[in-house]
Structures are given as structure tokens and as C-alpha cells.
Amino acid sequence: MPKSRKRILTGDRPTGALHLGHYVGSLANRVKLQDDYESYIIIADVQALTTHWEKDENLTRDVFQIATDYLAAGINPEKSTIFIQSRIPEIHELTMYFSMYTSVNVLRHNPTIKSEAAQHGFKDITYGFLGYPVSQTADIAIFKADLVPVGEDQIPHIELARKIVRRFNDLYKPVLVEPQVLIGDIPRLIGLDGKAKMSKSLNNAIFLMDSPLEVEQKVQNAVTDPARIRKTDPGHPEVCTIFEYQKVFNPGEVEQIENECRQGKIGCVACKKNLASKLNLLLEPMRERRQKYSDRSLVMDILKEGTNRAHQVARETMADVREAMNINYFA
Ligand code: TRP
Numbered sequence: 001m002p003k004s005r006k007r008i009l010t011g012d013r014p015t016g017a018l019h020l021g022h023y024v025g026s027l028a029n030r031v032k033l034q035d036d037y038e039s040y041i042i043i044a045d046v047q048a049l050t051t052h053w054e055k056d057e058n059l060t061r062d063v064f065q066i067a068t069d070y071l072a073a074g075i076n077p078e079k080s081t082i083f084i085q086s087r088i089p090e091i092h093e094l095t096m097y098f099s100m101y102t103s104v105n106v107l108r109h110n111p112t113i114k115s116e117a118a119q120h121g122f123k124d125i126t127y128g129f130l131g132y133p134v135s136q137t138a139d140i141a142i143f144k145a146d147l148v149p150v151g152e153d154q155i156p157h158i159e160l161a162r163k164i165v166r167r168f169n170d171l172y173k174p175v176l177v178e179p180q181v182l183i184g185d186i187p188r189l190i191g192l193d194g195k196a197k198m199s200k201s202l203n204n205a206i207f208l209m210d211s212p213l214e215v216e217q218k219v220q221n222a223v224t225d226p227a228r229i230r231k232t233d234p235g236h237p238e239v240c241t242i243f244e245y246q247k248v249f250n251p252g253e254v255e256q257i258e259n260e261c262r263q264g265k266i267g268c269v270a271c272k273k274n275l276a277s278k279l280n281l282l283l284e285p286m287r288e289r290r291q292k293y294s295d296r297s298l299v300m301d302i303l304k305e306g307t308n309r310a311h312q313v314a315r316e317t318m319a320d321v322r323e324a325m326n327i328n329y330f331a
Contacts, residue, residue, distance in 0.1 A: 008033055008182065009145035011042030011085075014062035015052070018069040019205035020279070021189040021198030024248055025151055031074040033149060039080040040310060042139050043067065043303075046086045050129040051120055067299050069208055072290040077302045083310035084303060085139065090314040094138035094321060095131070098164050101171065102134050112156050137161040141168075141176045142314045149182040173324035175317075189248065192222040194241035209290065212280045219245075219276040224268045231267030242268070242275055250278045 010030060012018075018027065033039060043063055052059075063084060070082060085091060107113060107130050117125050133156075140148055140161050148158050158181040165176045188197045191204025198205045206218050225240045227233065237243035237258050246254045253274070260266035293299055322328040 005036070005038045006146040007038045007040065007143060008147045008149055009040045009042065009140050009143050009179075010149050011040075011044050011139070012066060013044045013048040014059065014066040015048055016062060016200045017065055017207045017209055018073070019198055019200065019207045021191075021205065022069075023073060023208060024189050026149065027070070027073040027075070029149055030080070031076075034076060034079040037147070040143050040145065041070065041075065041080055041082045041306075042085050043082065044085045044136075044139065046092070047132050047135065050126070050132045051116075053126070053128070063303075064296065064299060067303055068290060068293050071293050071299065071302070072208060072286040074286070074289070077306065081306045081309050082302060083307040087307050088142075088311050088314050090311075090318040091135070091138045091142055093318065094142050095135040097321070097325065098134050098137055098141075098168070099131060101167060102131075102160075102164060104130070106160070107131065107133060110156050110160065112153050115153075133157045133160050134164065137164045140179050141165050142317045143310070144177040144313075144317060145179050146177060147182040148179050151188075152183070155181055155183070168324075172321075175320040175324050190241055190244050192218055192241065194223045194244075206279065208283065208286055210283070212283075215279050215283065216273075216276040219272045219279065220269070222272070224272075225261075228268065230264075231269075232264040234264045235261035235268075237261050242272055245275055245279075246271070249282065250275060 010026070012022075012026075030039070030041065043066055045059060045063055048059065048062070067082060071077065075082065110133060113125075113130065113133065117129070122129070136157050137160065140158075141164070148154075148161075150158065158179060162178050162180075165178050168176050169178075190196070191198040191202055192206065193202070193204040196202055196204065200207075206215055210218070219242070222241050224242050225236045228235050240261075243254075243258070243261070246257050250257070257266060257271060257274070261271065319328070319331065323331065
């Protein structure tokens with residue numbers, strides 16, 4: 001099938017509910033990009049097994065959770081193809097071929113692999129975990145994706161993907177497309193604790209599925225400038241987590257808020273109320289869409305259809321790959 005528009009591929013491991021950090025870091029961008037690109041979104045359930053390999057009752061739940069979060073955030077299934085990695089066996093076949101000529105040392109020195117292994121406290125690492133950048137390369141290459149919009153931590157993986165694809169094209173036949181990283185200039189969103197990036201496991205997140213009241217309460221409980229005890233004390237927005245959020249979610253008022261905070265004219269409670277209302281304004285349309293998708297069979301149908309569509313593309317690429325490698329015995 002000839003491509004008319006450039007193709008992008010991106011996705012996530014299904015490991016729990018998505019939060020505002022995901023929204024500003026990638027989802028908002030994906031919602032925009034789907035208008036101009038042929039857009040594929042992978043739910044990387046096999047990659048989730050690289051760190052959560054024990055029999056996981058949560059995996060099915062997490063796949064539905066992330067699919068529903070995507071749809072709520074505004075990913076439009078008419079424009080974007082959402083699909084499940086494990087259900088496309090050709091990805092795993094291509095991973096195997098790539099792994100024949102990919103160096104173990106290169107994988108061992110991959111900075112993202114190293115920091116994730118440390119983060120998980122792995123003393124030893126599994127073959128599957130060490131190799132997930134190879135599998136991720138297959139995710140991308142099998143769709144002949146031109147662009148991969150990802151965060152900074154993924155750059156080493158996309159660089160490796162480019163090398164693996166280039167090598168394939170040299171070794172066999174130039175049938176694969178060298179992907180390029182499409183990096184957004186969006187900074188990581190800090191968590192409500194003001195200490196680390198927003199993350200489910202650190203318990204400092206506002207989830208896309210939080211209710212208006214939960215949003216208000218989380219915002220009211222967030223840390224602000226510790227030097228500010230009374231409303232009239234001059235504030236220091238540069239050390240305030242809420243101010244970080246005002247910059248991202250309330251750009252129209254941020255200058256005024258900064259001035260009033262420094263002069264002790266606006267108190268933290270009022271500032272937080274203001275922010276919570278802006279966040280709820282952003283989340284309201286997502287809540288409406290989520291309501292629409294509360295029927296699980298609708299989400300299931302979207303996943304099935306997306307996976308079928310993706311599978312068709314993967315089959316076509318693999319026919320080229322096998323031909324290039326001289327292993328298309330029965331073609
Ligand atoms: N590694 C990505 C993450 O953890 C998820 C992912 C899997 C991915 N396959 C991909 C991202 C292909 C981009 C392209 O977020």
C-alpha cells in the first residue's frame with residue numbers, strides 16, 4: 001500500500017493510568033500530529049513484560065486503561081491506528097532477525113537501559129529486557145515509520161533503531177525506512193511533591209481520570225513556597241510547584257500571578273483554586289469522552305480494528321523483509 005502522508009509511530013507500555021505528565025509530554029502532541037500524519041500508536045504489552053513478567057492479572061486491565069485514556073485524551077480512532085504489540089507476531093519475527101547482528105555490548109551500554117535497570121534494582125538483567133530496544137526497533141521498522149515522536153529518554157533507542165535499519169538495508173536490500181526522532185520541546189512535568197517528575201509510582205500524579213474534586217484536593221495539598229506562611233508574605237514563585245503548573249496550564253495569567261505572588265497580594269489558597277479550575281477545564285472534555293467509552297466493548301472494537309489494520313501493514317513489510325533475506329521459501 002503506497003503511503004500518501006508521512007507516517008509516525010509512537011506508543012507506551014501499558015503500566016497504569018495516564019496522568020497530566022503524559023498529557024503535556026506526549027498525548028497533546030499526538031492529538032495534534034494525527035491531523036497531519038498517518039499515525040500509529042502501539043500499546044507495548046510485550047515490552048511491559050520485560051519488567052513485569054510474572055503472570056499479570058493487571059495486563060489486560062492496563063491495556064484497556066491506556067486505550068481508554070488515549071481515547072479520552074482525544075486520540076481519534078478514525079485518524080490514528082491504536083494496536084496491541086503482542087498480537088502482531090511479525091514484530092517478534094523481525095525482532096529475531098535484527099537480534100542476529102545487534103551487539104550485546106551496544107545494548108549493555110545503552111544509557112536508558114542502564115538507568116532503567118538501576119531504577120528497577122535489577123542485579124542481573126534478562127535477555128528480554130536487554131533486548132527491548134531491538135524489539136522496539138522492529139515496532140518502528142515494520143511500519144516503515146518516518147518519524148517517532150518520543151521523549152528524551154527514548155533518543156538512544158531511536159538512534160539504535162536507525163543503525164539497525166541502516167545495517168539491514170546494507171546487508172540485505174534497502175526495504176526498510178530509517179526513522180527519525182521527532183522531539184518536542186515540552187519539559188517534563190514535575191510531580192505534586194515538587195521533588196521528581198510526575199509518576200504514578202511516586203504517588204505525585206494527577207490522573208486524566210481524576211474527578212474534579214480529586215483534582216482540587218490534590219492541588220490544595222501540593223507543596224508551595226515553604227517561606228510563605230501568611231498570605232501577605234512575599235512569595236518565591238521560582239521554588240513553587242504550583243507556579244510550575246501555572247506556567248504550563250495557565251499561560252494567560254501566569255505573569256499576573258507571578259507579580260501578585262511576589263508582592264504578597266495573592267494567597268496560595270486562591271492561586272491553587274485558580275489552577276485547579278484551569279486543570280478541570282482541560283480535563284472536562286476528556287471526562288465527557290471517557291463517559292462515551294465507558295462501554296468496554298466499544299474500546300475492544302477499536303483495539304481489534306486498529307490491530308487488524310496494523311497487522312496488514314506488518315504482513316506486507318515482512319513479505320519484503322523475507323524476500324530481501326532470501327527466506328521467503330513458500331512465496
Ligand atoms: N519504550 C517506550 C516507552 O517506554 C514504548 C514503546 C514501545 C515505543 N515501542 C515503541 C515508543 C515504539 C516509540 C516507538 O515509553
